[in-house]
Amino acid sequence: MKTILSYLLTPVYMFVFGVLLLIFHPIQIVTRWIWGYPVRKKAVDIMNFGLLYSLYILGARITYKGLDKIPKNRPLIIVANHTSTLDIPAVIVGFRKNHPKFISKIELAKGIPSISYNLRHGGSVLIDRKNPRQSVKDILLLGRHIEENNYAACIFPEGTRTKTGLLNPFMPAGIASLIKTSPSAIIVPFAIDGHYKLMRNRNFPMTFGVHLKYTALDPIEPKGMDSAELAQQIEDMIRKELGQ
Numbered sequence: 001m002k003t004i005l006s007y008l009l010t011p012v013y014m015f016v017f018g019v020l021l022l023i024f025h026p027i028q029i030v031t032r033w034i035w036g037y038p039v040r041k042k043a044v045d046i047m048n049f050g051l052l053y054s055l056y057i058l059g060a061r062i063t064y065k066g067l068d069k070i071p072k073n074r075p076l077i078i079v080a081n082h083t084s085t086l087d088i089p090a091v092i093v094g095f096r097k098n099h100p101k102f103i104s105k106i107e108l109a110k111g112i113p114s115i116s117y118n119l120r121h122g123g124s125v126l127i128d129r130k131n132p133r134q135s136v137k138d139i140l141l142l143g144r145h146i147e148e149n150n151y152a153a154c155i156f157p158e159g160t161r162t163k164t165g166l167l168n169p170f171m172p173a174g175i176a177s178l179i180k181t182s183p184s185a186i187i188v189p190f191a192i193d194g195h196y197k198l199m200r201n202r203n204f205p206m207t208f209g210v211h212l213k214y215t216a217l218d219p220i221e222p223k224g225m226d227s228a229e230l231a232q233q234i235e236d237m238i239r240k241e242l243g244q
Helices: 002-034 037-058 087-094 115-121 132-149 173-181 227-241
Strands: 061-065 076-080 100-105 125-127 152-155 186-193 211-216
Touching: 002 037, 002 115, 037 061, 037 087, 076 087, 076 173, 076 227, 087 100, 087 186, 087 211, 100 132, 125 132, 132 152, 132 173, 152 173, 173 227, 186 227
Parallel strands: 061 211, 076 152, 076 186, 100 125, 100 152
Antiparallel strands: 186 211
């Protein structure tokens, strides 16, 4: 029965997903031009809430845990595992009060309604993997940005989405660069569980009835820690939460 529902309801969800992106693209443009960042951000938050919670169409259950552990009035470095494009809405919804910015590949800067526009104009960093020197400079600027505004930066240190659902090794360079220019930031490991199962068949059919669990683990004070050891500690915490 679940398989039948997956085939029947996936097109419905994908239609809603596409409509939300198309509707909120001009809304982002207009709000940015007239009112600037604060109003455009509210539009982006509403869009991502819709992108995430419309998964109820597919019988998904959505649970956030641990967000009460997040310190207030400090910049955050959110370090998460990466399994799906839905990881971004999950972070934006959970950490919306912290104004999360992303480190994303430059290829996403064009061609995707709403998402590309938000990445270009929302304060995120778009890196060119063929130009690592410039990428480091951009990440350093992002660290300075979150330091000055008490915002959050989200990084997926696996470097790419997992193809098996199993965690790939965390690379420490991006985390180290953010800490360098945001010395008062605290690390928040964020475990995303369920997206791989949801998208096991890629986009079609999506799996019906998946429990999506988003868990903010105990924050880490990174001062004085070796970046490689820090990345390993975060990886171990997320791996344990995912049962891997």
